[in-house]
Amino acid sequence: MSDRTGPRRTPRPKGIRRIERWLVGLAMAVVAFTLERLVMRSVKKSGDAKAQPSSTTVTSKGGEVDLE
Numbered sequence: 001m002s003d004r005t006g007p008r009r010t011p012r013p014k015g016i017r018r019i020e021r022w023l024v025g026l027a028m029a030v031v032a033f034t035l036e037r038l039v040m041r042s043v044k045k046s047g048d049a050k051a052q053p054s055s056t057t058v059t060s061k062g063g064e065v066d067l068e
Contacts, residue, residue: 013021
């Protein structure tokens with residue numbers, strides 16, 4: 001069982017490593033934001049195409065109905 005109340009076993013990153021992690025995090029945030037915008041735009045465009053579906057009303061009096 002590990003003891004989590006003790007001191008850290010690995011030292012905190014310093015200098016260049018700290019800046020590198022910050023830049024990688026920033027780059028990942030930009031990529032995630034861009035992908036989200038692209039997906040939302042795609043969903044919005046496909047939603048506009050489906051906004052006016054052609055309605056099909058079928059009335060049957062017990063017979064077979066084929067829809068194509």
